[in-house]
Structures are given as structure tokens and as C-alpha cells.
Amino acid sequence: MPEVLIKTKELSKWFLAKKYGLLERIFREKPVFVRAVDNVNITVERTLTTALVGESGSGKTTLGRLLTTLEAPTSGKIFFNGVDVTSLKGRELKRFRTRVQMVFQDPYSSLDPRMRVRDIIAEPLLARGVKGRDLSERVFKIMEEVGLEQSLAERRPSDLSGGQRQRVAVARAVISNPEFIVLDEPTSALDVSTQSQVLNLLAELQNRHKLTYLLITHNISVARYLSDKIMVMYMGKVVESGETLSVLKEPQHPYTQALIESIPDIGKRDLKPPTGEVGSLINPPSGCRFHPRCPFAMDICRREEPPMVEVKKGIYVACWLYVKR
């Protein structure tokens, strides 16, 4: 049984939807919020990959940023090894941040173009005070591990291909042996052939160093390859979670079902996308947020939010269809 590394309790992040300035305050207009992450309870287990999938704007990146403390929550708590990290400040927060890493979506803009490859990779170690020979030895060792030739050490990101840049980002993320790595769409900017190379690398590094990943992706095949557990998000809420292969084979939540029916694949001739309109995040649909697009919507779905229930062993779903009443 893998142990729990991260647990969240009613975690929320609301953003102001528009600038809320003096004028609005004078006229006593209410601020309008986007509920990017809304009351989310999740767990991430050690040494496993947990995938986070869902529509654009459903809050995946925001959740990833919350878990790495790059973003402060509006409310709720995050427990890392049982310790509440949402209350950390100053030096303690800084020290915590050296234990987590994030690989960003776009290998073209996420690396500082003025820095040399070796300095980019070394940064997290420098932050921990590693210097001199020790530092360069570890940089070269990790470059070898991720398949970057030593000759690239003095180059800058603009001289590298997309796949090489993503390897640099991965090397930088793993060099400090972090306990937790968020991979935000690590292969979506890459060609299929390069994507496979990077996925193989991520799996290998995880295996060798017993890494814990949160994999944010909209690509279900990528989630199937790399993840053990999966969480499906819809409009700021987690609607289904469980063991990856089981969720993909027998999706329970109507949104997960629609998502899987929409994925193109060789041999599928027709896709069955959900009907109905995509809801607004500023003014989310009442009750279950999926109800305007759900073929099974009932009265209660429009009125009340469904609770998360365990429908099979380890499979959790937030949908009224599964609530015994």
C-alpha cells in the first residue's frame, strides 16, 4: 500500500474575474470571482503518478500551482507528509519549496533564454547552497541521465529542439531529488515521436528515484501510459477519481464517459461529444455543474451539488446517479 504524500481539505482558489478597483468599491459593486478550484479534497500517493485530466479552464494548472505553493489558496488546507503547508511563511516556506518542483507546459517559453543550459539545470541546487565541483558533477550526471549530450551544456535554450528543451526542464526538476513533481502538460508541445522519448524518460526516472508525479494532461493516452491514479476535473471540481486503467475502461461519471467518447483513436469512426452548452465559470450552473450537458440530468441535479461517493473499491464519483437515497 503506497502511503499518502499530499492530502487537501476543502481546497479552493478563487480569482477576481475583473479588476476590482476604487470605482467598483465606490459604487458598491460586488466583486466577480472565477472559481478555478472549488472545494477540492484529493490525495496524492508517494512514488505513484496521479494524473489530472479535464477541459481547458477546469482548474488543473491552478491546482498544480496550489500544491507546489506557487499560489496561495483562498481557503482550505494542504497537508504534505501530514504537515499543513498553507500556513508556512518566510524561511520555512522557502525551505519547503526546495522539496517540490514543477515542469511547465511550454518548453519554448518556460526556460530563461539568456541562461546557459548548465545554469538552468543547476538552479535548484544553487538555491540549496551546492557549489563548485560538486555542482557541475551533479549537473553532468543528470544531463547524462536525461539523454542530453555534454556539449549542450554551454548552449542556450534557443539552440535546442523542443524535445531537448523539455529534457532540460525535466533535468532541472529532478536534480534536487524533490519529493513531489508537478508535470504540467509535459509533452503537449512535442511531436508524437519526441513525446514517446520524453514519456519513457519520465517513467524511467520515476522508477529509479521513486519519484511522485502529478501529471496534468488533456491527452488520455499520455495519462494511461504514465499514471497509476487519475482524477477528472470539471469546472473547478474533481468529479471522478480512482485507479487509472479502471476509470478509463469503465468511466462512471457522465462527464468522464463523454470525455472518453470524444477521444479520437485509430479505428474509431465516430465520436460522441456531449451536447449542450459549455457553462460559464463566473456564473457556474447551479447544482451539478455538468447538468446542462448531461444526458441523465434529473431535477435534483439542477438544485443540489452531488456529494463524492465511493461507487466501487477505490473509485470515487460526484454524481447523483450513484447516491443511494
Place this chain on the structure above:
Amino acid sequence: MTLLEVNSLSVTYRTPFGTVKALDDVSFTLNRGESIAVVGESGSGKSTLALAISRLLPPNARFRGSIIFDGVDLAKLSPGELRAVRGTGIFMVFQEPANSLNPVYKIKDQLMEAVKIRYLRSNEPFDEGGALKEIISTLRDVRMPDPEVIIERYPHQLSGGQIQRIMIAMGLLMRPKLYIADEPTSALDVTVQAQILKLLKDLKNEYNLSIIFITHDLAVASIIGDRVMVMYAGQIVEEGLMSDVVNKPYHPYTQGLLSSLPRISKHEGKLPIISGAVPSLINPPSGCRFHPRCPYATDTCIKVMPQLKSVENRRVRCHLYA
């Protein structure tokens, strides 16, 4: 019936580092009511092909060859004559659609123009109220939230994904003879992508529209294409019926593309890869351009460029099928 016939199309770009041979001797035909998917890795020349057909190549490009559309060679037309063809015959959704809308007009006015063009072509009287209804319902079809609000906006007030959907909708409203879409769904969600693929297929069946659909994703291609054209380093390497090609790919590159789609879990092993990277098109490899990455390459492959030959009812560029 043939709608488009492209013959020996070659395109080069002049750059400070040398001449990029972006397209080399591309020939194919497209029938009315038929869809062809163009697939290949980044830099294989897919967008260049689309831009060449709609005669919208940038100024540093030079091209040779003929592009016969509806009986007329587009390569020989004046800019004015071209504009007329683009208005009614060919519509294109660009890969980076940010600049394809006019920044000074509202979305509503630009979509209205597209409907007008269609009415004009069919000599029907234009009815503004009806057109507006059609615009709103088409935007709902492409899963645009709050279409009534969106059409009152200017292009810079929209996100990339929203502009992409506006452009797709514009094409649906205009109903051209040839609809060229360059990675039209790459910034969209899978559920929205599925919806748009469905709309395009419906439109094709209902109005006998022809489609050139460009994507780097073979799975997406397999949903929309009757036929598929696989490009590598500026050349067609395989072309045939979609079902034939995905069931039994002939060219080693097509085989590599298909097998690198992840279908297993990490517990079952490593993913197959195509080793190496896409070559430079300033100095493409000698002989077969795929030889540095091909597991079957022989001496002949390094020295002699294979021709695109008919094998059964498809075309393949590889010495293995000589």
C-alpha cells in the same frame, strides 16, 4: 469529380542561413465531397502546402508547379482574381488564427460578411435577421459559450481558442467548395474537438464539401480523412485510403508514427520511438530523406532518392517497395 489537382508543387523559403526546401515535388488530387488528412511532424511542410494552395505564401517564398482548382490554374491568377476565388471557392482556417480576423470590426460584422458571400453566390435575397440567427446557432454548434455576448466583441477581446472557433464557424457559414483547416482544433478541448470534427463531417456529407485537414495527430486524422497523405521533410512519403494506411502502413515512417501513439501503460514497458530528429530542410539528407532515422536503411537509401510510386492503390516513397 476532381475539384483540386496539385502538380509538381515545390516551395522554397529564402532565409539568412540558406534556402529552405519546404516542399518538394508534391502532386495529388482531391475529389468533390472528399476529405484528405495531411499528417507529419513539425516542419514537414504541412502549413506550407496549405498556404501554397490558397496562394497566401509569405514574400520570401518561391513556388513552382500548378494548382488546378475547379478547372482554373491558381498559380496563374492575378491578385484580384485570386481574391474572388478565396471569397467563394476556398476557405482556410490558419494554424495561428490570431491575425486572420480584421481587428477593427466586431465579430458579428465579420461573420455577417461570410453569410452575405454565401447568399450572393446562390443569388438568394439577403435577410439580416435570419443571418444573425444562423450566426448564433453556428457559434453554439462550435460550443462557444455566450455567443450573443461574444459577437459584440472585437478580435483582441477573445482568447486563441475562441478565435479558432470563430474561424471554424466562419467557414461553416460560408460553405466554400474547399475547406482547408490547418491544425484547427489543436488549442481546443477534446470534447469541443470531437464536436467540430462531427460538424465538418456533417457539412461535407450534406453539401459535398471537400476538406484538406492538417494535423500532426494521426488519431484525429483517422476520424476526419477519407484519405491520408503522410509528409516527411517536405515530401509525400505515403498516400492512400485512410483505412488501408492505418491498418497496414507501408512506409517505415508511417509505421513509426502509428506505433509511437501511446497505447500501453508504463507497467507494460517502454513506448516505441522513432529515433533521431526531423532533419534540416536547408541541407536535407542525401538519398531517402528518412534514412538517418530508418531501421531498414541500406546503402541504396543513402545514395538514391526513392520516387513516389504506386503500390496497389496507394503511393509510397521507399526503396523497399520497388
